[in-house]
Amino acid sequence: xxxxxxxxxxxxxxxxxxxxxxxxxxxxxxxxxxxxxxxxxxxxxxxxxxxxxxxxxxxxxxxxx
Numbered sequence: 001x002x003x004x005x006x007x008x009x010x011x012x013x014x015x016x017x018x019x020x021x022x023x024x025x026x027x028x029x030x031x032x033x034x035x036x037x038x039x040x041x042x043x044x045x046x047x048x049x050x051x052x053x054x055x056x057x058x059x060x061x062x063x064x065x
Contacts, residue, residue, distance in 0.1 A: 002046050 007015070015038075022031045045052055045064060052062030 003049050005042055005046060 019031065019035065022034060026034075041064060045062065049062055052064040055061035055063060
């Protein structure tokens with residue numbers, strides 16, 4: 001079973017802002033590598049949601065590095 005990841009508005013803004021910052025200081029290749037790595041982690045988390053760390057605020061939320 002594949003789960004859905006629901007981004008909070010803050011998380012989505014933060015991710016987009018991180019990408020914008022990386023585009024200013026990194027080459028395009030490294031930025032694309034970062035995006036690909038993030039997408040791989042998200043897809044893994046969708047398949048295996050228990051691999052993330054449980055949030056202290058909400059037991060239904062997971063975090064991962």
